[in-house]
Structure formats: C-alpha cells, structure tokens
Amino acid sequence: MLSFIVKRILWSLVTIWAIVTITFIIMHSVPGDPFAREGTMPEAVYQNLRSFYNLDEPKIVQYGLYLKQIAQFDFGPSLKSQTLTVNDYLEKGFPVSMQLGLQALLVAVVFGIILGVIAAFNRNKWPDYLAMVLAIIGISVPSFILAYVLINYLAVEWRLLPVATWQSMKHTILPTISLAMLPMAYIARLMRSSMLEVLNQDYMVTAKSKGLNRGFILLKYGLRNAILPVVTVLGIIAANLVTGSFIVESIFGVPGIGEMFVKGIFNRDYPVILGSTIFYSIILIFLILIVDIAYTWIDPRIKLTGESK
Amino acid sequence: MAKELHLSEDLFTPVTDNYKDSEKIAKPSVSYWRETWRRLKENKLAMFGLVVIIILVVMAIIGPYLSGYTYYEQDFSKKNLRPNGEHWFGTDTSGRDIFTRAWYGARISLFIGLMAAVIDFVLGIIYGGVSAIKGGRVDNIMMRIAEVLFSIPYLLMVILMMIVLERGIWPIIVAMTITGWIPMARLIRGQVLQLKELDYVHAANAMGAPTSWKLRKHMVPNTMGPILVNLTLTVPTAIFAEATLSFLGLGIPAPQASWGTMASDAVGSILVGNFYQLAIPALLISLTMLAFNVLGDGLRDALDPKLRK
Numbered sequence: 292m293l294s295f296i297v298k299r300i301l302w303s304l305v306t307i308w309a310i311v312t313i314t315f316i317i318m319h320s321v322p323g324d325p326f327a328r329e330g331t332m333p334e335a336v337y338q339n340l341r342s343f344y345n346l347d348e349p350k351i352v353q354y355g356l357y358l359k360q361i362a363q364f365d366f367g368p369s370l371k372s373q374t375l376t377v378n379d380y381l382e383k384g385f386p387v388s389m390q391l392g393l394q395a396l397l398v399a400v401v402f403g404i405i406l407g408v409i410a411a412f413n414r415n416k417w418p419d420y421l422a423m424v425l426a427i428i429g430i431s432v433p434s435f436i437l438a439y440v441l442i443n444y445l446a447v448e449w450r451l452l453p454v455a456t457w458q459s460m461k462h463t464i465l466p467t468i469s470l471a472m473l474p475m476a477y478i479a480r481l482m483r484s485s486m487l488e489v490l491n492q493d494y495m496v497t498a499k500s501k502g503l504n505r506g507f508i509l510l511k512y513g514l515r516n517a518i519l520p521v522v523t524v525l526g527i528i529a530a531n532l533v534t535g536s537f538i539v540e541s542i543f544g545v546p547g548i549g550e551m552f553v554k555g556i557f558n559r560d561y562p563v564i565l566g567s568t569i570f571y572s573i574i575l576i577f578l579i580l581i582v583d584i585a586y587t588w589i590d591p592r593i594k595l596t597g598e599s600k
Numbered sequence: 601m602a603k604e605l606h607l608s609e610d611l612f613t614p615v616t617d618n619y620k621d622s623e624k625i626a627k628p629s630v631s632y633w634r635e636t637w638r639r640l641k642e643n644k645l646a647m648f649g650l651v652v653i654i655i656l657v658v659m660a661i662i663g664p665y666l667s668g669y670t671y672y673e674q675d676f677s678k679k680n681l682r683p684n685g686e687h688w689f690g691t692d693t694s695g696r697d698i699f700t701r702a703w704y705g706a707r708i709s710l711f712i713g714l715m716a717a718v719i720d721f722v723l724g725i726i727y728g729g730v731s732a733i734k735g736g737r738v739d740n741i742m743m744r745i746a747e748v749l750f751s752i753p754y755l756l757m758v759i760l761m762m763i764v765l766e767r768g769i770w771p772i773i774v775a776m777t778i779t780g781w782i783p784m785a786r787l788i789r790g791q792v793l794q795l796k797e798l799d800y801v802h803a804a805n806a807m808g809a810p811t812s813w814k815l816r817k818h819m820v821p822n823t824m825g826p827i828l829v830n831l832t833l834t835v836p837t838a839i840f841a842e843a844t845l846s847f848l849g850l851g852i853p854a855p856q857a858s859w860g861t862m863a864s865d866a867v868g869s870i871l872v873g874n875f876y877q878l879a880i881p882a883l884l885i886s887l888t889m890l891a892f893n894v895l896g897d898g899l900r901d902a903l904d905p906k907l908r909k
Contacts, residue, residue, distance in 0.1 A: 309748040317760050431890035433840050435847050436863065436882040443870050443878075534755040538844060556763060556848055564763065568756055576751060 296584055303576045310572045311361050315354055318561050344368075366566030371558045377566035380551045387457060388540065388547030392532050394467045399474035399528065404521065406475070407482020408514070411490065422479060429476025434535045438469040438542045455544040466543040470535050474528045478521055486517040522586055526579035533571050632821065639902040646898020652891035656884075660710055663703025670700060682876060692865065692877055701857045702880055708858040709839050709888070712772055716838035717831045719777040724784025731785070732792035743789070750782045758841050762850040769852060772845060776838050787830055791823040825903035832896035836889040843885055859885045 341347045344367075345356055360367060366377035410422035432440075445465065446454040453462050489495065490513065498508045537549030544550070548567055555563030630638070640646055664670075674696055683690040683698075690698050731742040761775035795801055795818065804814050839859075845851045846860030854861070859881040866877035 306748050306751050310752055313749075313752065314760060317764055321764050427890060427893060428886075430893055431836070432882075432886045433843055433889070435844065436878075436886065439867060439870055439878055440882070443875050447870065530753045534753050538847065553848060556759065556850065559763070564760070568752075568760060571756060572752055575753065579751070 292587070295587070299580055299583060303580050306576055307569075307573055308358075311358065311569055312354075314565055314568050315357055318565050319350060319353070321561070361569060366570070367562045369560055369563050371560045371563075377562050380563065381548060381566065381570055384546060384548035384551050387545060388536060388549060391463065391466055391470065391540070391545060391547060392529075392536060394463060395470035395474070395532055395535075396528070398467055398471040399478055399532075400521070402471075403475040403478025404482050404514075404518070406479035408486055408509075408517075410479065410483040411486035411517075414487065419483075423483070426476040426479040429472045429479075432472070434469050434473060435538045435542060437472055438465070438539055441465050441469060442542075455542070457543070457545045457547075462543075466539050466545055469542075470532060470539045473535060474531050477524070477528065477531070481520055481524060482517065485520045486513065489513055489517040492516075519586075519589065522582065522589060526575070526582045529578045530575055533575060636825075636899075636902045640898055643898040643901065645894045646902070649891040649893070649895035649898065652887060653895065656706055656888060656891070657710065659703050660706035663706065664700050666703075667697055667699045669697035673697070682874075690876055690880075692862075692869075698862075698877065698880055701862060702859070702884060705857045705859045705862050705881065706884065708769060708852060708856065709842060709860070709885070710835075712769060712776070712842050712858070713835040713838040713888075713892075715773045716776045716780060717834040719773065720781045720784045720834055721827070721831055723777065723781035724788050727781065728785035728788030728790075729792060732789040732796070739789075743786075746782050746785055749779050750786075752779065754779060754837075755841060755844060758845065759848065759850065762845055767850065767853045772842060772851070775845075776841055780834070780838070784827070784830055784834075787826060788823065791826060792819065795819055795822055825899075829896050829900045829903065832892055832899055836892040836896075839885065839888055839892075859888075 338347070345353055348356070357367075364378070366381065368376045369380065406422040406425065410419040413419045442454055442465065445451050452465055456462055457466075495508065495512055498512050499505075536547065537552045539545070540547045540549035541553040548570065551563060552567040552571075554560070555567065692698055692701070727742065727746070731739045734742075757779045758775045761778055762771065765771035765775060801814065801818055804818060809817075842851060842858060843860030843863060846858060847864040849864070851861050851864070852858045862881035863878055863885065866874070866881065869875075869877045
C-alpha cells in the first residue's frame with residue numbers, strides 16, 4: 292500500500308513537470324512578446340521591461356527560471372495589472388472557486404445518486420424515463436447555454452434570483468445549478484447502470500429472502516456497492532467542474548480563478564493564463580491522486596490490480 | 601420373467617424426410633452488422649437521434665439557400681426582428697437572417713465535429729496500434745506519454761492551443777485533436793491487445809494467415825464496434841468545445857458563423873428581451889449533442905447486447 296502511494300505521488304510530480312513544460316512551450320511559441328504591442332514605449336523602457344521579466348534570456352534559461360519559480364509556488368507578476376501578481380489573483384479567487392466547486396459537487400453527487408437510484412428501482416417505468424431524460428438533457432446542454440436560459444427565466448423574467456455577482460447564498464444558486472448539471476447527469480446515468488447490476492447480485496436476493504428490511508438492504512448492500520463506480524469517476528467530475536467553472540464564473544461574474552482565467556485570455560495576459568492552467572492541473576492531479584488512494588481503501592478488491600501495475 | 605413383446609406393424613411408419621426440418625436454419629444467417637442494425641432499429645431513442653442527425657446534415661447542405669439571404673448580408677433597417685414570414689428565425693443585432701446563419705453555422709459546427717472525430721480516429725489507430733503491436737518497452741513509454749498528455753484537462757488544452765494559433769476552422773480542429781486522440785488510442789490499444797490473445801487469432805496465426813487477412817477478417821470487424829461508439833461520442837464533445845471556444849472569443853472569426861459564435865453574439869440580447877437570438881443556436885447545439893449522444897448510447901447497446909440485460 293505504502294509503495295503504491297509513493298509511486299503514485301512520484302508519478303504525479305512527473306505529470307506536473309510535463310504539464311509545466313508543455314504549457315511553457317505553448318505559451319512561448321506565441322509570436323512576438325507581450326510588450327511589443329504597447330506602441331510608443333521608449334526603447335530603454337522596453338529593454339528594461341524585457342530584462343525585468345527575463346525575456347532577454349535564452350529560452351532554456353527562461354525555462355529553468357520558470358521551473359524554479361513554479362517549484363516555489365510563485366507564478367510571477369500579471370502583465371496587465373501594475374500591482375497584482377498571479378499569486379494574488381489565485382489567493383483571492385481560490386476560496387470563491389472552491390466554494391462554488393464544492394457546492395456544485397455536492398449537488399451533483401447527491402442529486403445524481405438519488406436520480407440514479409430512483410431510475411434503477413423503477414426500471415422502464417415513468418420515473419426511470421423522467422430521470423434519464425433529465426440526465427440526457429444535462430449531458431446535451433452546454434453549461435453556458437444552461438446558464439443563460441436560467442438567467443433569462445429565473446432572473447430576468449420572473450425575478451426570483453439575482454442575475455449575477457457573488458454576494459449572498461442566493462447569488463450562488465444559479466451558478467451552482469449551471470455547474471452541477473453536467474456532472475449530475477453523468478453520475479445519474481452511471482448510478483443507474485451500477486445499481487441495476489448490483490440489484491441482480493446474489494447477495495441482494497439472499498438479503499431479501501432473509502426478510503431484511505427493504506430500506507436496510509438498499510442502504511447497506513445496494514447503495515454501498517453501487518456507489519463504487521461513482522468514486523472512480525470523481526476525478527473526471529472534478530475536471531468537468533474545473534473546465535465548467537471558468538465559463539460559469541465569467542457569465543455570473545463570480546470573482547474566482549475561472550473568471551480570472553477568462554479575463555487573462557481576453558487580455559492575452561500570459562502569466563495569468565499559464566499560472567491558472569498549471570494551478571488547475573496541480574489541483575486536478577492532486578484530486579485524482581486522492582481518489583485513487585481512497586478507492587483502494589474503500590474497495591479492497593481493487594488493491595491487487597492497482598499494485599500489479 | 602421375460603414378457604413377450606407385442607409389436608404390431610401399424611405402430612411403425614416409414615421414415616420420411618420430415619426429420620430433416622429440425623436441422624434447418626430457420627432464419628437466414630445474419631451478419632454481425634445486420635444484427636446490430638436490427639437491434640439499433642428497435643431502439644426508438646437512437647433512431648430519433650439518427651433521424652435528427654440526417655435532417656441536420658441535409659439542412660446544413662441545402663438550408664443556407666432556402667431563404668434567399670446570405671449569412672453575411674447586413675440590413676440595419678431590419679435588425680432584431682422576431683421570427684416572421686420573411687425571416688423565419690428572425691434577424692440578429694446586425695440585421696442578418698438567422699435562418700441562413702443557423703444552417704450555415706450547422707455546416708461549420710458539424711464539419712468541425714466530424715473532422716475532429718475522423719482525425720482522432722486516424723491518430724488513435726496509428727498510435728494505439730503501434731503501441732499494442734510493438735508491446736513491451738515501447739508500449740510502456742508510449743502509454744505513459746499519452747497518460748501525461750491526457751491529465752491536462754481537454755478544454756484547457758484546446759484553449760491554450762487556440763491562444764497560440766490563428767483563428768479559423770482548421771486551427772480549431774488542430775487544437776481539438778492535439779490531445780483529443782488519446783482516448784481513441786487507448787481504446788484501440790486495449791482492443792488490439794485483447795484480440796491478439798484470442799483463440800481465433802492464434803488459429804489464424806497457426807494456419808499462416810497473412811497479416812492483411814487477419815486485419816480484414818479479425819481485427820477490424822471486431823474492434824469496429826467500440827470505436828464506432830467512441831467516434832459518435834467524439835462529435836458532440838467537439839461541437840461543445842467549439843461552442844465554448846467561441847464563447848471565449850477564440851472561435852470562428854466574423855462574418856462566418858458557427859452555432860457557438862451565434863450563441864455568444866446573442867448573449868447581450870437576452871437582457872433586452874431578444875431571447876430568441878440565443879434560443880435558436882442554443883437549441884441547435886443541444887439538439888445535435890442530444891442526437892449524437894443517444895445514437896452513441898444506442899450503438900453501444902446494439903453492439904453489445906450483454907449490456908442491455
């Protein structure tokens with residue numbers, strides 16, 4: 292077990308290094324440099340800026356410096372803001388993004404599981420169809436479209452909820468729904484098929500023939516076994532939430548990392564784009580690592596295949 | 601205690617040819633694909649998806665010519681018209697006919713989706729095939745590289761690439777396929793590895809079947825199923841990614857239109873009550889994703905009847 296965890300952590304570090312390298316290469320293959328467009332800048336100032344940001348060094352030296360920076364969790368200054376560094380942005384944005392992400396995750400997991408279980412128990416009856424129609428809609432409607440539909444009806448026409456910004460709990464409802472819909476649909480479908488499989492298992496029949504309470508069987512045997520596949524996809528779900536978040540955040544004006552990332556794209560603020568990409572990747576890899584370890588712990592059957600790899 | 605057996609002649613009838621009927625093959629022998637098609641036809645949802653896709657493709661071909669307007673022609677005296685007899689889907693903020701733009705957008709969105717799927721398929725076959733056939737160390741290294749690339753969230757990678765590349769249809773396709781091929785490569789590798797060990801392939805080897813025969817008769821037909829499902833599900837992913845890119849201002853440059861650019865252009869108009877401008881591309885995107893998703897699901901079930909039980 293321990294060697295498995297150590298191996299996984301080392302592999303995660305290699306992955307993060309590769310991601311830093313790839314993003315560095317991509318960002319530095321942009322033609323020109325970020326200060327070339329500023330127009331009427333005196334030559335001396337331009338040279339000074341370039342040397343301040345180490346842009347006059349050879350690429351390989353820049354790469355070395357950048358790796359050293361990242362290793363110290365320093366993502367450098369923002370090009371467009373005079374005073375703020377990328378770290379400042381991340382520090383300000385992270386709690387907000389995390390709150391939104393966790394809320395969405397909670398909604399997705401709870402409602403996804405409920406929908407999936409209801410569908411499995413009423414297989415080929417109307418609750419099943421209803422749940423699966425809901426799930427297929429969740430998968431088919433991109434989050435930005437869902438967000439605007441919600442804004443149009445719930446906020447603009449019926450005035451039930453605020454259109455945007457991030458102030459009270461009420462402000463978080465629409466962004467959370469927009470973000471949670473896709474993972475919820477995904478979990479519901481997975482939960483349905485996994486629950487159907489579990490319901491056919493011998494131990495379920497045994498439990499029923501022993502005359503155990505139906506609710507008890509469902510919780511103790513059904514849900515507990517059926518939920519395992521959901522744990523495995525939590526990594527993918529997290530990736531979904533991350534990529535969904537920058538769209539949802541910028542639509543609703545949520546001051547999180549996602550909004551900062553989108554603004555960075557519009558402003559061509561490369562350190563911000565690079566920093567948030569790497570930050571996102573680190574978070575994701577960390578989450579997947581935790582999910583992997585948690586999975587071997589929850590389901591001991593998986594350990595063998597995990598270790599033999 | 602032997603009892604005499606009385607067997608009269610009328611207990612016996614001469615053998616007729618009738619008994620041969622039990623050996624008869626009642627149904628004509630059906631090929632794998634015919635059988636799959638039969639099962640697919642029974643799935644109403646999948647057939648709905650297929651019909652929608654066919655309609656969308658036909659409309660993408662003929663739609664732009666039906667209304668007599670062009671996708672770029674602006675008429676400021678007729679802007680923001682609601683759907684009416686003259687402009688079937690209304691006009692947008694620049695007075696362009698939304699009906700024409702919607703079907704012109706269908707061309708671009710579907711083209712991007714299909715091209716991304718095809719390129720993913722080709723790259724995946726090459727990479728996954730080489731990896732599986734070479735095996736050993738080469739396989740290990742190739743799969744590790746794929747794993748690292750795959751740990752960068754897909755949408756994040758596409759966005760990063762689009763920041764570097766020019767704007768246009770082909771750059772978008774390149775950005776999407778740069779890591780998009782990985783799931784396909786993994787799938788194909790897994791399939792080939794599995795097939796290599798199957799008895800009929802061993803048998804073919806033992807009988808000295810040429811490689812081209814093995815490919816044609818064994819490998820391709822038996823891997824086609826899961827690959828086809830994956831291809832079908834790649835299309836909506838690509839259309840979704842394109843829409844998201846357009847939303848971030850990294851999509852198709854004006855005056856060309858994809859559904860994503862139409863939706864993101866229409867965003868401002870919902871606050872002034874022109875929701876239809878967003879609703880039309882949003883509906884088309886969602887309908888397309890729905891159609892490909894249900895078709896993909898249906899194909900998966902039809903190809904593998906075990907899953908349906």
